[in-house]
Amino acid sequence: MDTERIIESVKFLLKSVRQLSDRFVETHENLSRSFESVRGDVSDIETRLNKLEGELLNLKDQALVKADQPRKQPELPMKEEHQERLIPALNLPHESVLDVYRNTPALLEPFARSVSVSGRTLSGSIDEIELEVFAQGTSWVVELQDGEWLLLPRPGMLERQTQVESLSRLFEVSMDEPLPARVELLRPGVASVVEHGRRWYLKQKGGLGVQSDPLRLSLERRLRAIEDRLSSL
Incomplete structure (x- = not known):
């Protein structure tokens, strides 16, 4: 009887571990997808910010360029x-x-x-x-x-x-x-x-x-x- 109880307990624990493992894998995949999504959003924001900074700097430089003699192409x-x-x-x-x-x-x-x-x-x-x-x-x-x-x-x-x-x-x-x-x-x-x-x-x-x-x-x-x-x- 004790042996059967132990076997049942082991089976229950194995089932629980498999369930936890499946949940972990699922959660990990979801987190990975979430991190990739966030990483993409951050990259997009950085790109847009760099472009915006360049446009603002150009606006500031326009007055300086106009004040000087016409500039040559680099x-x-x-x-x-x-x-x-x-x-x-x-x-x-x-x-x-x-x-x-x-x-x-x-x-x-x-x-x-x-x-x-x-x-x-x-x-x-x-x-x-x-x-x-x-x-x-x-x-x-x-x-x-x-x-x-x-x-x-x-x-x-x-x-x-x-x-x-x-x-x-x-x-x-x-x-x-x-x-x-x-x-x-x-x-x-x-x-x-x-x-x-x-x-x-x-x-x-x-x-x-x-x-x-x-x-x-x-x-x-x-x-x-x-x-x-x-x-x-």
Whole structure:
């Protein structure tokens, strides 16, 4: 009798385990389907959000693009998903950006936003060096493929002594000779985002090198010599 009771108990337990197993499998399948559905919804939301962010950024950039000279179509590689953006991210490493800037800076213009030091920094209300979009700014910020932002002097700024002096807040200036001299970009600065595409903090200063321009200095010496001779007459 005890044996039969044990056998019946075992059969009952086995049946219960099978039922639990079936319920577990069913629940697991339902949960898996639910997770897949949620994952799909999340992916869809992310895609729509990225598109919306791009459209909003384009709206903000329209004023900046209109304020500047008409922009050329990008000739350098850009971030693939930025094809529709007015100002896309640039897909080049640091050293290539520096090489392009030194030789043909106009190629970087489609990827650049003009910026200047913000009024909050100039007034001393914040300690950070803050940069903000400004159509007639003295510098460019360029977004790279990996999300890093490089800071470059706006082309033409390095040709004027007063502008080089104003850039010293953003770039370390190594002077071998007093100005007038030939100024070149040694390394870009690095900025960190405060408001995407609008405001940044200076993260790392860039570097400018000032080297004497023999032809220009020779001409100035000759002009000074002529002035001295005239003044002595």
